[in-house]
Amino acid sequence: MTSARWMVVLVLVAPCLFPLHAPAAEAAVRPNVLFIVADDLRNELGCYGVPAVKSPNIDRLAARGVRFDRAYVQYPVCNPSRSSFLTGLRPDTTRVLDNSVKVRKNLPDVVTLPQMFKENGYFTASLGKIFHRGGTMEERNEQMDDEKSWTVSRFYQATATGLRGEGRNMTGGKLNWCRWLAADGDDEDQPDGQVARDAIKLMEEQKDKPFFLAVGFHKPHDPFIAPKKYFDLYPLDSLKPHVEPADRTKDLKIATGGGALAEAFDKFTDAERREFMRCYYAGTTFTDTQVGKVLDALERLKLADKTIVVFVGDHGYHLGEHGWWNKNTIFEYSARAPLIMALPDGRSAGKSTPAVVEFLNLFPTLADLTGVKPPAGLQGVSMRPLLENPATSWDRPAYTQVQRGKSAGRSVRTDRWRYTEWDDGKAGVELYDHQTDAGEYRNVASDPKYAAEMAKLKGIVKP
Template sequence: MRFFLQILLISIAANVFAQKSDRPNIIYIMSDDHALQAISAYGHPVSDIAPTPNIDRIAKEGIKFDQSFVTNSLCGPSRATMLTGKYSHKNGFKTNSDQFDAGQQTWISILQKQGYTTGVIGKWHLKSTPQGFDHWNILNDQGEYFNPDFISGEDTTYVEGYTTDLITDYSLEWMEEQKNADKPFALLIHHKAPHRNWMPPIRYANEFDNVEFPVPDNYFDDYEGRQAAAEQEMNIYKDAQEGHDLKMSVAVGSDEWRKDIWPHLFNRLTDVQKEAWYKAYREKNDKMNAANMNDKEMALWKYQRYLQDYCATVKAVDENVGRVLDYLEENGLAENTIIVYTSDQGFYLGEHGWFDKRFMYEESFKTPLVMRYPKEIKAGKTTQAMVQNIDYGPTFLDYAGVEVPKDMQGTSLREIAKKGKTPKDWRKSVYYHYYEYPGFHKVKRQYGVRTDDYKLIHFYNNIDTYEFYDLKKDPSEMNNLIDDPKYQDKIEELRVELARLMKEADEPPYEEWKDTDYRKQARKRKMREKKLREQQLKKQQLQNK
């Protein structure tokens, strides 16, 4: 009898071990506004100057997706899509004014129910309390670059240090607690960087001072034939704030920053940090103020300052990705851990004269995506399959051996990652919809379709214009061919495909949402929530009496 029990216990233990070893750990690293152009694995000239060797390690040891897209190029909506595997109109988070229903089905909550230990550390930015996580330690709203507040449960803690480093510190501590557990883990590491206003750590504040970044050919774009592009407010040399974004001082020898300093920019810094920051910028600001530049020279100077700060901020992200990779290897976790690096969307690095995102143009529509899983993905693969952030959830569930819910709108990338080839029945086009107008940067609402060779965009709400691009002949999207007679058959073909994609995505009819004021909806919702809180407070006060 004792022998039988011993055999039974060994068998049970073996099954538990097998279940854990068969189900991979998952580490999903997502930065904020990291342009594909600033990852050297993608071969852009910017990244030749500012390489990202650690993110490149994931690509070299796994697979790189060259045609990776978002469904809505905006921070909060992109995160909601990633978590739910659903388009914005299905998960309810269309604009940054919305509030995410964290209780709805997400791939992370499904994994938690299926025996995974789950965690999220860093930027959340969904205006709700995380659910589906055994552990969460998130930044307050957007977070700060220095000395941030971290929220965990009911506790808010001020922590001194550089936020990118701190997020990684907390992530490694959490993984250390999980490494010998019987259960696999899934961890979301969400960096604030390199979100606006691109504050690098002091150690890298002068990293790129003596280099010259290549200026995009369309930096001085005149937006001819593109009304929505002409009416935006995200131009580096016109709209970037000289104090807040570009850290410009008012005069030679002065440490007083120019207008538009946001209060949180330096209020978070300690006296020691503040002096180090001023010292890092003092000499180069003096040179700028003494140069007496004309308008064009100043426009080009602002581009260089933007790229210097942006890439220095990215360098810290890459450095911390390396810390995570080293930890996995040093602790024997690399072989059975899926590690993904991506961004919540793409970003402009001077193309069309811009910073920020939002448009369906390539720089913000595309997002970097690299993935490593040594047990199944052979090193050095690259794919041209058109993938989107609705696919992430189904992919992780597939690897975990969990059935993908039918209402998730994405498709698992596992077969593509394993074979490095695009399945014959894979999608031939992708759908996009951006809703936030009026809003920051005055980018018009828009939806559209992209195929391998062409793109059709409809800008709507307070305008009604279409744009069509031949991406092979015009990859920079400078020539709107919507009225070109030679392309009318192709344009009609894309109109039909766009209608098909909208039906497939279960998008409501155009007439139902084209005039909707999303800001007004958000204000009404906030008033309802405030009234509900007041009612609850009164009820509590009566009970206390």
């Protein structure tokens, strides 16, 4: 065959050989998407430099993917965050600012991330918690997560055995928070074990068709329930509670919100702080184990080289930093969350990127990688350049917001700075220099030498 004919053949077959580089790829060669979400998971994992937290399976995924070291959610609470990254729209657009409103109520015709895939020939499934579901457990089990989005949608609950064990409410029952249970039974006596089991079954059933499989693990969200063996991995005397720096400035009260939770946290003894850490880490390792089961099945079924794997926490979490043991702040601990993406061809495997990115970008990124045409109006951008070269230049800020009653907090995170305004600055302003203050303990907003930087950041605090 002449060289000219070889060139013709190569042009014809290249789109089939390299589907990630073919925007118009046919559904038959489009990669699957395994989209894993952990609830309330902060960046304390082995692959993020915290070996004391046992996460060998998430670490394994990071070793074959790209770890985003500075990925930020747009609202650090479950429903607003998920509503944002599953629609590719900012919270101001979805108008979902708490856990009580479903995104379809405000945007009935919005095309969600899984819906985009469903409408393009993919089998789509929601297992566990993907969109935030409200109501009683019975109501959650009866309702479809979002009918337009899913071919299959399932929610789970613990068995009777899984609800027994040793535990307590650390507020003495005064609040419906800070509850833990070292449960009897095994993994599948808990919802997350059942989620992993069914994820494996669906991959076995759908392995010859393109799928978007969303696997939503509930832990380490409160109540901190996991089989007892995971608690045993973290002896109380091995845990070291966070110590606030002596030179910190006083936090604005609105920064964490105060209230009954803050009062309860202030009363924690050192032993109770260790107790809280143990149950949170137990939930983290329990989730990691379930992730491992799903990844093992992906490899056993020879789907790893056909599947884009995304792993995220829906937002971060405080474990005593700034006196807080929860989420819903615009501090780094709450706004930043894990994000790992592994491509079928192993591109950039084991690398990390320091780029400041938004979860909002997940939607356009997956559309770009799979060649599926995205809906108009997405407010994020594709992160494909960072996946192809994690060291590539990337100069885009990340935006996070919260609501405290009628008071709005808005924050912009750049490579060096975090700038936060409350009620357009009328209720307070915060400025943190991440070159010297990674924990955001020294608010330098009132220091005149930062006036020029303040003015610049004030001009971009709203996207």
